Amino acid sequence: MTTATESAPRPGPGPAPMSATGVTTAVRAPVVTGLGVVAPTGADTATHWASVLDGASALGRITLFDPSPYPVRLAGQVPGFAAKERVPSRLIQQTDRWTHLGLAAAEAALADAGVQPGELPEYEMAVVTASSSGGTEFGQHEMENLYQHSPEWVGAYQSIAWFYAATTGQISIRHGMRGPCGVLCCEQAGGLDAIGQSRRLVRTGAKLVMTGGTDASLCPYGLTAQLSTGQLSTVQDPARAYLPFDAEAGGYLPGEGGALLVVEDADAAEARGAQHRYGRILGYAAGFDPPPGSGRGPVLARTVRAALTDAGLEPGEVDVVFADALGVPAADRAEAAALAEVFGPRAVPVTAPKTLTGRLYGGGAALDAATALLALRDQTIPHTVGPAAPAPGYEIDLVLGEPRPRELRTALVVARGYGGFNAALVLGHPDAPAPGEK
Missing domain, CATH: 3.40.47.10 (Thiolase/Chalcone synthase)
Known part of the structure; x- marks a missing residue:
């Protein structure tokens, strides 16, 4: 094992904290204390993990819309997700499905971590998520209103529901997390970038960061945008459509959902009596x-x-x-x-x-x-x-x-x-x- 000090190269998190003498000092790695999963393999963490261990594929024909006109007709969809059961009703009308999934995952992650945000200093809690497509489905419906009718038919919430930072903002507002908030737009890599940023925030004073990401681009507009890459699989057999590293690999299938993680300063987590720790970053x-x-x-x-x-x-x-x-x-x-x-x-x-x-x-x-x-x-x-x-x-x-x-x-x-x-x-x-x- 190499010897690691805070003066060693730090490609991801930026400068390390320094002592009063100006010398960098070692810090404890942040811990993950809560998980919230909303994925095709399960709308909660336990179901997802059981599906993964069982090797139960969630890939199948798209049911959120009729995929018949498209060369890609298979995807991973979150099963049985009803926004009205997990998201406040007023937010359902104001936000996209991608944000609905994110709000549900954040709620689950907080419950898993045993965190009551109202009991923690609001400016020491932060939110940083990843986004790729933004509010695609919401945007599609508003564009349909524009092109089929007139600008007066476009709802006021179009201005925020499609925006990449909408999920970060809604989580921050709902849970009173007023510390540094942001969004990373780096496509599939963004989820790791968001977690990396959460570590940076912990090292600069945040005690708790809600991080991770969700996506929901399974609509005609979203699928058409994805097809433009030329990387999606057009195989119609779910068992053979997505075969990475295989000799018959011919692209991937899209999906929706994701995960939110509660990342905490290790000392702060111990001080509040965190129920459990999944791991360290x-x-x-x-x-x-x-x-x-x-x-x-x-x-x-x-x-x-x-x-x-x-x-x-x-x-x-x-x-x-x-x-x-x-x-x-x-x-x-x-x-x-x-x-x-x-x-x-x-x-x-x-x-x-x-x-x-x-x-x-x-x-x-x-x-x-x-x-x-x-x-x-x-x-x-x-x-x-x-x-x-x-x-x-x-x-x-x-x-x-x-x-x-x-x-x-x-x-x-x-x-x-x-x-x-x-x-x-x-x-x-x-x-x-x-x-x-x-």
């Missing part, structure tokens, strides 16, 4: 791929190394990798090569539970992080459903067939977003000593 880094034709390759391997350096870990100390797993052959090949470069060929178990849900964009990496924390809690690596085996030349130990029990002290979550975003997050078991802590 040990390291984070982000990168951006150079443009095609530049002659430079992807930076994912460098991003992963930077996250490990930030965590004070050697590659051999990572126990499992939750892969980005785009399902596009060129992207899969690049990710497999990056992992083999950093860890060695087949040197660390790799898994991609997102084959059960589809890619959730702003909510996807946050859900992966939540799933990784559950894996650390239960000492079990969930398997990847769908692929038969890694394609020839992919030097990764892809966990297939069934969950793999294993002692887990650390987990790496990798995410990439359309256009070149990439991020890496290192999570640690709550009872394992974190490098560099006093």
Whole structure:
């Protein structure tokens, strides 16, 4: 294990706190004390985790609208989600489904953490979420009113419901969280960027941060926008449509939902008697791929190394990798090569539970992080459903067939977003000593 100090390179969180003498000092890693999952695999955390361990795919024909005219007709939808049962009625009319999912996930995360926001200093609670598509469905309906009728038909809430920061704002207002608030718009990588930002906020004075992300772009307008990337799978068999790292990989399926996490200062969590801790945020880094034709390759391997350096870990100390797993052959090949470069060929178990849900964009990496924390809690690596085996030349130990029990002290979550975003997050078991802590 490398020696980690606060003067070591810090690719993700920015400057470390300093003592009165101006010397950087070690700080405790923030802890995750609450999870709120609203995903295709389950509208609550327990159901999601059970589905993941059972390998129960949630991919199926889209029912939120008629997908018949479109080449992609399959997706992951949150089952049985009724906004009226989990969101105040006035907010349902003012916000998009993506925000409904986020509000429900935040409420669940707070309950799981045993937090009563009204009992905590309002300016020491922050909110930072990830968003990709914003309020797509709400925006579609208002555009229909505009084009089919006139501007007078467009509702006043269009001005805020579509906005990327709407979910952050509504969570902040509903729970009186008046500390630093923000939103990261980095497509699939945004969920890790939001969690990385939550660590920065804790290190600069926040005691509690609601973070993560959700997405809900399953509407005609949203699907049409996604089709423009050329990366979605048009296979009509749900069992064969999304096969990352497989020789038959031909794209991915979209999905909706995500996860919100309660991240707390470790000392503050202990002082309030937090019910439980899922894990620690040990390291984070982000990168951006150079443009095609530049002659430079992807930076994912460098991003992963930077996250490990930030965590004070050697590659051999990572126990499992939750892969980005785009399902596009060129992207899969690049990710497999990056992992083999950093860890060695087949040197660390790799898994991609997102084959059960589809890619959730702003909510996807946050859900992966939540799933990784559950894996650390239960000492079990969930398997990847769908692929038969890694394609020839992919030097990764892809966990297939069934969950793999294993002692887990650390987990790496990798995410990439359309256009070149990439991020890496290192999570640690709550009872394992974190490098560099006093």
